[in-house]
Amino acid sequence: MGARDATTGPADIAVRAGIRAPSQHNTQPWRFRVLGDGVEVLRDAGRVLEHGDDGGRGADLACGAVLCNMRVALTAAGYGCAVDVLPDGGRPELAGVVRFTGPARPGPEDIALGAAVARRATNRRPFADRPVPPSLRHRLAAAADGEGARLVVLSPAELDTFAALLRRADHELARDADYRAELAAWTHDGERPDGVPASAGGPRPEPGTLLAMRDFGAARRVADEPPTAARAFERDPCVAVLTSTGDTRRHRITAGIALEHVLLVATSRGLGASFLPQPLEVESTRLELTTALGRRGYPQTALRLGYGYPGATTPRRPVEDVTSYAG
Numbered sequence: 077m078g079a080r081d082a083t084t085g086p087a088d089i090a091v092r093a094g095i096r097a098p099s100q101h102n103t104q105p106w107r108f109r110v111l112g113d114g115v116e117v118l119r120d121a122g123r124v125l126e127h128g129d130d131g132g133r134g135a136d137l138a139c140g141a142v143l144c145n146m147r148v149a150l151t152a153a154g155y156g157c158a159v160d161v162l163p164d165g166g167r168p169e170l171a172g173v174v175r176f177t178g179p180a181r182p183g184p185e186d187i188a189l190g191a192a193v194a195r196r197a198t199n200r201r202p203f204a205d206r207p208v209p210p211s212l213r214h215r216l217a218a219a220a221d222g223e224g225a226r227l228v229v230l231s232p233a234e235l236d237t238f239a240a241l242l243r244r245a246d247h248e249l250a251r252d253a254d255y256r257a258e259l260a261a262w263t264h265d266g267e268r269p270d271g272v273p274a275s276a277g278g279p280r281p282e283p284g285t286l287l288a289m290r291d292f293g294a295a296r297r298v299a300d301e302p303p304t305a306a307r308a309f310e311r312d313p314c315v316a317v318l319t320s321t322g323d324t325r326r327h328r329i330t331a332g333i334a335l336e337h338v339l340l341v342a343t344s345r346g347l348g349a350s351f352l353p354q355p356l357e358v359e360s361t362r363l364e365l366t367t368a369l370g371r372r373g374y375p376q377t378a379l380r381l382g383y384g385y386p387g388a389t390t391p392r393r394p395v396e397d398v399t400s401y402a403g
């Protein structure tokens with residue numbers, strides 16, 4: 077393909093948006109292959125976590141989020157496109173392809189979501205005690221629904237059940253030395269283009285806080301170091317579980333598309349989000365959560381939603397390091 081297409085055309089817009097996707101521990105488990113009429117998204121096996129990522133669920137969710145960002149950014153820039161998930165059974169590493177389909181006329185919502193791609197960031201700080209209005213909850217649920225997934229906002233009773241599973245899963249994971257070592261290896265002081273900078277890790281919740289957050293600091297803290305000050309988190313957290321109608325890789329990648337669509341709608345409305353996926357990463361709690369959700373589908377991840385001081389964006393590997401060109 078021509079040099080212009082590779083640097084300023086739709087492929088460039090797509091890849092630059094794709095790399096802004098969220099990923100567990102910011103592993104960025106993706107690579108891109110630019111075609112004449114589209115861009116392939118490949119799951120990078122070398123960046124799939126070995127511990128705490130139930131069979132690559134997190135990597136598939138991340139690749140789905142990449143596909144969503146690419147579609148949203150292309151549409152906002154006036155390029156029509158079509159997304160195909162797992163298009164080639166003979167190439168399982170090919171998570172999806174985005175093909176350019178000609179000009180598109182973006183509406184105001186397309187442009188708002190396109191602008192949210194670069195601003196979206198995980199917000200691990202406490203949120204204000206201000207409820208998420210029902211109209212916005214419905215808008216978020218509609219975003220998931222439109223992608224073939226479901227966003228289940230938990231009732232107070234369901235939240236108690238979820239919080240208990242979260243505590244158990246978090247405790248179980250924290251007891252696993254391999255998991256702790258892997259988490260430590262992906263946490264750093266801000267000198268790398270991947271992994272989670274300690275500054276993005278968020279404050280330690282006060283004892284007795286309902287929701288157990290993944291502790292990015294624990295693995296690096298030395299035994300005699302004084303603990304950082306604990307902060308109070310919101311009293312009535314808003315937690316939503318994203319579910320699918322099945323639990324195959326196709327369902328997971330599609331759930332990743334839905335996840336990012338939900339996060340972009342949230343960002344565009346000034347709503348923050350952080351992840352609470354630990355119950356999905358331990359088999360017993362994942363099965364219990366599935367049972368608790370009943371017929372509402374297979375859980376893929378969980379989000380804490382609320383209003384707060386926005387989180388800072390984290391680094392990504394440069395486009396040149398993750399892109400190759402066909403032919």
Ligand SMILES: Cc1cc2nc3c(=O)[nH]c(=O)nc-3n(C[C@H](O)[C@H](O)[C@H](O)COP(=O)(O)O)c2cc1C
Pocket residue numbers: 096097098099100101102133134135137138196197198199200271272289290350351352353354377387388389390
């Ligand atoms: C599947 C998945 C699981 C994640 N799990 C957690 C988590 O347990 N705790 C957390 O604070 N962030 C979690 N994250 C958020 C990532 O750490 C975050 O996306 C990454 O560091 C990049 O930062 P950004 O989202 O601000 O762009 C998760 C993200 C994904 C996609």
